[in-house]
Amino acid sequence: xxxxxxxxxxxxxxxxxxxxxxxxxxxxxxxxxxxxxxxxxxxxxxxxxxxxxxxxxxxxxxxxxxxxxxxxxxxxxxxxxxxxxxxxxxxxxxxxxxxxxxxxxxxxxxxxxxxxxxxxxxxxxxxxxxxxxxxxxxxxxxxxxxxxxxxxxxxxxxxxxxxxxxxxxxxxxxxxxxxxxxxxxxxxxxxxxxxxxxxxxxxxxxxxxxxxxxxxxxxxxxxxxxxxxxxxxxxxxxxxxxxxxxxxxxxxxxxxxxxxxxxxxxxxxxxxxxxxxxxxxxxxxxxxxxxxxxxxxxxxxxxxxxxxxxxxxxxxxxxxxxxxxxxxxxxxxxxxx
Amino acid sequence: xxxxxxxxxxxxxxxxxxxxxxxxxxxxxxxxxxxxxxxxxxxxxxxxxxxxxxxxxxxxxxxxxxxxxxxxxxxxxxxxxxxxxxxxxxxxxxxxxxxxxxxxxxxxxxxxxxxxxxxxxxxxxxxxxxxxxxxxxxxxxxxxxxxxxxxxxxxxxxxxxxxxxxxxxxxxxxxxxxxxxxxxxxxxxxxxxxxxxxxxxxxxxxxxxxxxxxxxxxxxxxxxx
Numbered sequence: 001x002x003x004x005x006x007x008x009x010x011x012x013x014x015x016x017x018x019x020x021x022x023x024x025x026x027x028x029x030x031x032x033x034x035x036x037x038x039x040x041x042x043x044x045x046x047x048x049x050x051x052x053x054x055x056x057x058x059x060x061x062x063x064x065x066x067x068x069x070x071x072x073x074x075x076x077x078x079x080x081x082x083x084x085x086x087x088x089x090x091x092x093x094x095x096x097x098x099x100x101x102x103x104x105x106x107x108x109x110x111x112x113x114x115x116x117x118x119x120x121x122x123x124x125x126x127x128x129x130x131x132x133x134x135x136x137x138x139x140x141x142x143x144x145x146x147x148x149x150x151x152x153x154x155x156x157x158x159x160x161x162x163x164x165x166x167x168x169x170x171x172x173x174x175x176x177x178x179x180x181x182x183x184x185x186x187x188x189x190x191x192x193x194x195x196x197x198x199x200x201x202x203x204x205x206x207x208x209x210x211x212x213x214x215x216x217x218x219x220x221x222x223x224x225x226x227x228x229x230x231x232x233x234x235x236x237x238x239x240x241x242x243x244x245x246x247x248x249x250x251x252x253x254x255x256x257x258x259x260x261x262x263x264x265x266x267x268x269x270x271x272x273x274x275x276x277x278x279x280x281x282x283x284x285x286x287x288x289x290x291x292x293x294x295x296x297x298x299x300x301x302x303x304x305x306x307x308x309x310x311x312x313x314x315x316x317x318x319x320x321x322x323x324x325x326x327x328x329x330x331x332x333x334x335x336x337x
Numbered sequence: 338x339x340x341x342x343x344x345x346x347x348x349x350x351x352x353x354x355x356x357x358x359x360x361x362x363x364x365x366x367x368x369x370x371x372x373x374x375x376x377x378x379x380x381x382x383x384x385x386x387x388x389x390x391x392x393x394x395x396x397x398x399x400x401x402x403x404x405x406x407x408x409x410x411x412x413x414x415x416x417x418x419x420x421x422x423x424x425x426x427x428x429x430x431x432x433x434x435x436x437x438x439x440x441x442x443x444x445x446x447x448x449x450x451x452x453x454x455x456x457x458x459x460x461x462x463x464x465x466x467x468x469x470x471x472x473x474x475x476x477x478x479x480x481x482x483x484x485x486x487x488x489x490x491x492x493x494x495x496x497x498x499x500x501x502x503x504x505x506x507x508x509x510x511x512x513x514x515x516x517x518x519x520x521x522x523x524x525x526x527x528x529x530x531x532x533x534x535x536x537x538x539x540x541x542x543x544x545x546x547x548x549x550x551x552x553x554x555x556x557x558x559x560x561x562x
Contacts, residue, residue: 038456041455041456042456116472116473116474117473117474118454118474118475119454119455119456119457119474120456121456121457122456122457122464122469122474125464125469125471126471126472128471129471129472130471130472137467137471138464138465138471139465139466139467142465165459165463165465166457166459166463166464166465167457167458167459167462167463167464168459170457170464171456171457247473249506249546249547
């Protein structure tokens, strides 16, 4: 009897070990929900993460060997492109949207501002193929990688043989992106009641205001509800971006965009899908004074949000507690050396 | 001497023993009406004046199942086959079962929804084959490209990429073909029938999931026999 239970225990441990990624490579932060990404289909290894990280920083993915993922997703700015309202790709071509910050992607159900991509493994195909971004295609990328001794070695280390395939390339990039977890901001430390960390008066007031005015969409602890909303931006008639409707083809999704996470927001300016706001003051002015009404406007914005200038400054103080220095300066996420 | 005789006997028994049955092969035969279809050849539809020169035609056959009197007798594992009319090797393949008795083949034209939402896969499903959309996720079930005198495009080109994994634009189609057990089963794909319904004059390009893509996918399913 004892033997059987021991056997079952061992089986269970083996099963769990198979299901959950290695804790040293990926850890679900305390009190966070279960990740959406299915790690059993792409189990993390150190070698695959390193391959993905090398690919992430290598312009070999682009048609003219000039643009890498990190060109628009720089580690020091929470993996986005600051100072550029719209991100640009090969030959300085300008896209139509502001590059999103990359973090906590294992919890994200869909990708891109309109949710066009439904799986992290498929995400890199979009920038690789877009003529205004990397202007290449995955078949050519695989060809280019196959010719490099460095990649033959890295693929062999990661997968046991040096075969380069689209699947292997994309899944390695996913592995690196999955490790970009930001959960060490002041906010997190205060929530975890770590000694020596508490909100200032302004931050605490800002947190209360945040919970009553913003958290319905920017839900804790990820600071997004992973939904699509029309947040009342007046449509830009030059870009004419219809948002989620392009994907769902539903009139009810017109001008809806994915609710972005607010973690590291201090560093991920400019803001909104088209990068129209340069700073957080402009963002809060938008929500309190500048909502553009239309049929698909979020029901949470139908009622005017009343905020005094002190309220706004308190909210901004709170938002800055979402900055995670250890994430932004983590050498493990940087250019591989 | 005795040993040699025994060896001979063993040899004889080996030869006379029933062999493992023949493998089950499927072959796709592209046809244009009554003729063998060729890519790059200029065809005319007899009913209209439209000309068609098809340079590329690729699609997925998946979830292959064999039935006998309505009962499932064989289901292929990991059943995904990329058919490329420009690559004759892709037109035939073997199933792993032997000596199968069946009277019906069922298969999907395209890739089912659950595979579509399971991320990126390898082999015939690897996105390097150009059968995965990049601007939005999802497999292209069927791709046909070429030229027609009726296309309103400046270059006279047309391209139809049919796909869509979610309602209301779910494009995958199951087909069922009556057949008889045979080591080699031929499946005819009539391109003349398929192109006859293409909206070549009004819409020479379809590149995303849509109502029209669903309609053409349903029509495509009727072109296999």
